[in-house]
Structure formats: structure tokens, C-alpha cells
Amino acid sequence: MKGLTKNLVLVLAIAVVLTGCKQPTQLIDDAKAAIEDVTKAGADKYAADDLQKLNTDLTAALDEVNAQDKKFLKKFGTAKEMLTKLKTDVDALKAALPAKIEAAKNAAIQLQTEAKAAIDEAKALLAKAPKGKGTAKDIEAMKAELTGAETAFAEIQTALDAQDYIGAADKAKSIKEKAAAVTSQIQAAIEKKK
Amino acid sequence: MKTLSRTSGALLLGSLFFVCSCKTPLAPPEAQQAEVLDQALWRSGASFYAQENYVQFKQSLKSAKEKIAREKAKFGWFRDYEPIRAEFRELLQNGEDLLAKVEGLKSSKSKYYSEQAAALSARIERLKQMTDYFNENGPVRKSLAQAEIKLSEAGLLLQKEQFESMGNYLSDSMTFIRQAEQAMMDVLSRYMDRKELEKWRRWADETIVESKAKETIAILVNKLERKLTLYKKGVAVGSYDIGLGKYGLSDKLYSGDEATPEGRYHIIRKIPSSPFYKALLINYPNEEDQKAFALAKNKGLVPAETGIGGYIEIHGGGKDNLTKGCIGLNDRDMDEIYRQAEVGTAVTIVGAVSVENTILADIKKFEKNG
The missing domain is CATH 1.20.58 (Methane Monooxygenase Hydroxylase; Chain G, domain 1)
Structure with a gap:
């Protein structure tokens, strides 16, 4: 009985680890869409350097996602942080863009x-x-x-x-x-x- | 038990010493340099000028960064960045080569477009000189100003290295230059018409022959050369610079067209005191002028209620004045001509007399280039 409980806990732990380490696809999609939006809004003309930085940050976040994806024990925490920060930066540029225009x-x-x-x-x-x-x-x-x-x-x-x-x-x-x-x-x- | 504890303690200390003496290798600095280089490539426009090579560079950079990440994931003692470092060095070399290629490409584009702009600028200058010479300033200079503005905009794009857009502005500038050339050719094309030239030459020859035969004074005005020649018994005794009106190179058709008439005339009145110093009034319109006017009027080429005009004079006041169709001279030259001319003196006004004229050659070259 004691052994069965141990095994059950182990299986549950593995399940938690595996299900908790999904790619942050929603965050990725949101970040990409936000960059596309801000580009269409004129960032490519009026904030080209800022836009380039955002694209570089997006590439870095995607690299991190891919790197983790290849591991058995995936930790997407850093990637999520990067993507969340990126989204904040895009929003900040989007907010600043009308003033630049x-x-x-x-x-x-x-x-x-x-x-x-x-x-x-x-x-x-x-x-x-x-x-x-x-x-x-x-x-x-x-x-x-x-x-x-x-x-x-x-x-x-x-x-x-x-x-x-x-x-x-x-x-x-x-x-x-x-x-x-x-x-x-x-x-x-x-x-x-x- | 005590011995065992001592042994365990020694082992623990030894392990600690080993751990402390082993340094974890640092990530290669080339990785950061590659990131900086990537930024430089982006800024230089590599994705536009060498798209394929840039994509390759980006893929190699990504792969090298993944290797670094894999190495970082290892326990410190087992990290070995040396093979990745070598890969980064190669990547950096490729990136530097690519940057040089992009810069070279941009430099050659910049040179090409700068030369194009310089050629257009020279063409504008030449046209301006021609307008100055021919007094054809209206539509020609307007188009040239527009061409210059487009050229200036192209120059600003050159500074921003926006070569493709710059090409469009150069093309716009060229369109205005062509408009200017066309406006000029509309006036000057008559001067390359062989029939017109033959007619003018015949008038000139007849005038000189008559002057010789009748032993009289005759005046020959060459509009293109901007010269008035005084003949005595068929021999040229004086040549004077003249000025015409805004549309002096056109043949006068009606009142207010500011053109100078062409034809065989004579002096009908000498005016010793005129608003333009001294003046010699000629018999414009003659019979030919009246026929041409009637024909043009029938064809609707003359504005309604506009007459044929008159009061065409050879007068003083300065050759640099813009006349309304008269022939202007400097006062000292006017004195000379006034003194020699009499009522009845022949005045022949022609467009040009020689097809080999250097100005005509210039126009021909100009038309060919256009």
C-alpha cells in the first residue's frame, strides 16, 4: 500500500512537470501580433530603431523557447518573462508612437x-x-x-x-x-x- | 569511529578544495560580438541588399547561440566553449565580410545615383544658360525649378541611403527637364527647319544685294545671334548687340504676343526723342504679316478681339531691356545707327542665316540628348 502511494505520487509529479511545461504559444502569438500592429501603425518609419530592438528581443525569446523545447525538463519561465517584458515594451512603443508621429x-x-x-x-x-x-x-x-x-x-x-x-x-x-x-x-x- | 570521522572530514575538505579550484568556463565574448555585428548588419540594410547571405548569417547565429545554451545547461565543470568559440569566430568573419559587401554595394549605389544626380544638375544648368541666352524664361524656367526641387529631394534621400526612392525622384526630375526641353524646342524647332533657314537666308542675301545695287544703307537683324548688322553699299560696316522681348524668338503674329516680327521692312519714321532714347519705326505689319494674321485668325489661333499690333521699333534704352517685340540697343550704338539710317532704309529681320551656326549645333545636340 505504501509502495502504491509512492508510485502514485511519482506519476502525479511527472504529470505536473510535463503539463506545466507547455510552450507559451499564446504569449508568442500576442507578442508577434503586437509587433505587427505597431509596425503597421508607422513604427517602421517613425521609430525604426525601437522597432528593431523589439524584433531582436522577440528573436531572443523565441530562441529561448526553442532551446527549452529541446530539453527533457522544459523550463519556459525565462521565455515567459522575456515575452511578457517584450509585450510591455511593444505596448510602451505603441503608446509613444502617436507622439512620435x-x-x-x-x-x-x-x-x-x-x-x-x-x-x-x-x-x-x-x-x-x-x-x-x-x-x-x-x-x-x-x-x-x-x-x-x-x-x-x-x-x-x-x-x-x-x-x-x-x-x-x-x-x-x-x-x-x-x-x-x-x-x-x-x-x-x-x-x-x- | 573517530578514525572514520577524520577520514570523512578529510574527504569532504578535499572535495571542497577540488570544487573551489575548478573554475566554471565563461561564455565566449564572441557571442556578444556576434550580436553587435548582427545589429550593425541590420542597420546597414543587409536584409535588403544581401537578403540571402543575411538569412544565412542569422541561421548560423541562431545555431551557435543554441549550442551556447546547450553548453550552459551542463554542469559547470563539463562546459567546453572552445568548439563553439571557433564557430563564432567563423561567424564573425562571415558577418564582417557580409557587412563589407553591403557597404560596398551601398557605396556603388550611392556613387551611381550621385553621378545620375550630377548629370541631371549639369543638364539643368545648361538649359538655364540656354534660357538666359534665348530669353525663353517662362515655361522653361518654371519646369527647371520643379526639376531642381525634385533633385534636391533626391539628394535628401541619398543622405538617408534610400536609393530606390531616390531613383524615383531622379526620374521625376528628368520628367520636368524633358518638359523644359520640350517647351524650349517648341520655340527653337523653327530654327532647324531648312525651309525657314533658306527663306531667311534669301531675305538677307536680297537685302545685301539691293544695298549694293542701290548703294544704300541696309539693316539686317539676326534674332538667334542677337545681332544687328549695318550694311553700306552691300558691305557690313558695323555689328551691334541687340536685345529682344520675352518671346523674341517667335515670329510676331498679333498684338501683345511680345514676339519680334520676321520679314523685309523699311523705316517709316525717325523719332529723335523717345521713351527709349531714340527710335526708328518700321512698317510692321507689312502685307505678308497681314496675310499671316488673317489666316491665323480664321484658324482660331489669335485671341478674340485681338488686333495685329504695330509700333515695332529699333530703339535705344539698352540691349538688356526686355522689349515687347521691338529691337533694343545700347544708346551709343543707337546713336550710330540713327545717324546713318533714313526713312526708307531697308530693315530685314530674320531668325537665323546659317545652319552651321554654333547655337543651332548646340540645339541639335540638345534635341538629340532629349
């Missing part, structure tokens, strides 16, 4: 305003520029260039509307640069006239 958006809008101001400055200077001998041709060319810059300016809003804030910022920088170059040319023409 908002910052990129605000930066693009700021550059759009600066580009507009640069065009307006060039136009105002152009209106004051002496259209006399030696400058008329130059002014005509600059006027045409400003028209080109103004046409391109509309593309910034298109990019902003498409939520391509990095593209919008690049466009705004380029237009601002072009308008500033025209302003310098007008100033040079005015100097030439003096």
Missing part, C-alpha cells in the same frame, strides 16, 4: 510654413526689384522659377494629407531652399542695379 507631423508643418514664408519673401522682393536695364531678363527668369516653386509647394499638402510626414518635410526643405536661392539672386540683381 505627431512630432514628425508638426516638424513637417513647421517646414511647410517656413517654405511658404520663403516663397512670400522672394515674391515681395521680386515686386520691389528694379525692372530696368540689366535686370529685366533676370527678373523674368526668377519669376518663372518662383512659379515652379509655388506649383511644387502644393505637393507638401498632398504628402501631409497622405500622412507621409517625412516626405512632406523633405519637399518643404527643398522648396524652402529653392525660394531662398531665388531671394539671393534677386538681391544680387538689386545690387547689380545700384
Whole structure:
């Protein structure tokens, strides 16, 4: 009777060990889905380094799961901890992402305003520029260039509307640069006239 | 019993000494280096530029890490990292090679796209110079400005090593350059038309022959060369730089088109005091101009209620002024021409006279490249 009880306890213990050491598939699936979500939400554009770290952490957690899976006595405790921490980190990035996107958006809008101001400055200077001998041709060319810059300016809003804030910022920088170059040319023409 | 206790104690002490003197080997530092290298490879874009090799590297890294984990699972005394260390060293070497390959690939892409951008930039500059020369600034310069903006955006993408997107922006820039070239060619294509050239050459020859035969003064204006030549008894006695209007290279058709007429005219009035220093009024529109205007009007090529225009002059005020269709000269040159010209003096205005003209050759090359 005593022997039977011992055997029963042993079988129960083995059953507990075996059933308690299942792969944390739900945690894995949750972590993968969360990373996919945050990527779709724009982390690949606006938080690329953070996203890379999360992917590396996921790989490390999966490596740990696989390593334990090959053992007779599986201990998924570390993997579970890693996956839980990963999920927390993904959630933190997801929570921080709108602010990062908002910052990129605000930066693009700021550059759009600066580009507009640069065009307006060039136009105002152009209106004051002496259209006399030696400058008329130059002014005509600059006027045409400003028209080109103004046409391109509309593309910034298109990019902003498409939520391509990095593209919008690049466009705004380029237009601002072009308008500033025209302003310098007008100033040079005015100097030439003096 | 006492002896047995002493023996057991000695054995226990010996075991403890043995355990303490045996160090557990540490995991190889190469494992950490491989992780750092993996990060560097990711950052360099290895998954994009050398996908197959990068996947191989990742698999080897995973396998080596699994071996470390297996070794760590062993009791300290039995751990042996040396074979894994060798594997990591090989992995590191492969990773470094892969990084160099990716960097090399990126460098060659960067060089290729930079050269493309530089070529487009040079093309834009050349076109700008041509617009300056031909005074064709409107649609051409607008398109060129748009091309420059696209090129600048491409430059920003180059800094971020986004070569594929950069390629798209270069292509957009090229589209605007082609638009600019097309706008320019719309104006300049007449200057490569053999029939037009022959007509202009005939007008020029006839003018010079008449000047010689009648022993008179004659004025020949070459729009493409931006030159006014004064002939006396068929011999060129002076050549002067001139300026035209915004659309001076086009043939005048109607009032307000800011084009300069082409044809055989004569001076109908000398104006000693004009808003443009001194002026010589010519008989535009002549009979040919009126026929061309009527034809264009019938075809709907002339805006409604627009007349044929007039008051085309050779005047002073400076060759760098933009005229509305007249021919502008520096005042000192105007003095000379005004002094020699009389009412009735022949004024022939042509587009160009020589097909071998260097400017025309440039346009041809330009059209070929376009």
C-alpha cells in the first residue's frame, strides 16, 4: 500500500512537470501580433530603431523557447518573462508612437510654413526689384522659377494629407531652399542695379 | 569511529578544495560580438541588399547561440566553449565580410545615383544658360525649378541611403527637364527647319544685294545671334548687340504676343526723342504679316478681339531691356545707327542665316540628348 502511494505520487509529479511545461504559444502569438500592429501603425518609419530592438528581443525569446523545447525538463519561465517584458515594451512603443508621429507631423508643418514664408519673401522682393536695364531678363527668369516653386509647394499638402510626414518635410526643405536661392539672386540683381 | 570521522572530514575538505579550484568556463565574448555585428548588419540594410547571405548569417547565429545554451545547461565543470568559440569566430568573419559587401554595394549605389544626380544638375544648368541666352524664361524656367526641387529631394534621400526612392525622384526630375526641353524646342524647332533657314537666308542675301545695287544703307537683324548688322553699299560696316522681348524668338503674329516680327521692312519714321532714347519705326505689319494674321485668325489661333499690333521699333534704352517685340540697343550704338539710317532704309529681320551656326549645333545636340 505504501509502495502504491509512492508510485502514485511519482506519476502525479511527472504529470505536473510535463503539463506545466507547455510552450507559451499564446504569449508568442500576442507578442508577434503586437509587433505587427505597431509596425503597421508607422513604427517602421517613425521609430525604426525601437522597432528593431523589439524584433531582436522577440528573436531572443523565441530562441529561448526553442532551446527549452529541446530539453527533457522544459523550463519556459525565462521565455515567459522575456515575452511578457517584450509585450510591455511593444505596448510602451505603441503608446509613444502617436507622439512620435505627431512630432514628425508638426516638424513637417513647421517646414511647410517656413517654405511658404520663403516663397512670400522672394515674391515681395521680386515686386520691389528694379525692372530696368540689366535686370529685366533676370527678373523674368526668377519669376518663372518662383512659379515652379509655388506649383511644387502644393505637393507638401498632398504628402501631409497622405500622412507621409517625412516626405512632406523633405519637399518643404527643398522648396524652402529653392525660394531662398531665388531671394539671393534677386538681391544680387538689386545690387547689380545700384 | 573517530578514525572514520577524520577520514570523512578529510574527504569532504578535499572535495571542497577540488570544487573551489575548478573554475566554471565563461561564455565566449564572441557571442556578444556576434550580436553587435548582427545589429550593425541590420542597420546597414543587409536584409535588403544581401537578403540571402543575411538569412544565412542569422541561421548560423541562431545555431551557435543554441549550442551556447546547450553548453550552459551542463554542469559547470563539463562546459567546453572552445568548439563553439571557433564557430563564432567563423561567424564573425562571415558577418564582417557580409557587412563589407553591403557597404560596398551601398557605396556603388550611392556613387551611381550621385553621378545620375550630377548629370541631371549639369543638364539643368545648361538649359538655364540656354534660357538666359534665348530669353525663353517662362515655361522653361518654371519646369527647371520643379526639376531642381525634385533633385534636391533626391539628394535628401541619398543622405538617408534610400536609393530606390531616390531613383524615383531622379526620374521625376528628368520628367520636368524633358518638359523644359520640350517647351524650349517648341520655340527653337523653327530654327532647324531648312525651309525657314533658306527663306531667311534669301531675305538677307536680297537685302545685301539691293544695298549694293542701290548703294544704300541696309539693316539686317539676326534674332538667334542677337545681332544687328549695318550694311553700306552691300558691305557690313558695323555689328551691334541687340536685345529682344520675352518671346523674341517667335515670329510676331498679333498684338501683345511680345514676339519680334520676321520679314523685309523699311523705316517709316525717325523719332529723335523717345521713351527709349531714340527710335526708328518700321512698317510692321507689312502685307505678308497681314496675310499671316488673317489666316491665323480664321484658324482660331489669335485671341478674340485681338488686333495685329504695330509700333515695332529699333530703339535705344539698352540691349538688356526686355522689349515687347521691338529691337533694343545700347544708346551709343543707337546713336550710330540713327545717324546713318533714313526713312526708307531697308530693315530685314530674320531668325537665323546659317545652319552651321554654333547655337543651332548646340540645339541639335540638345534635341538629340532629349
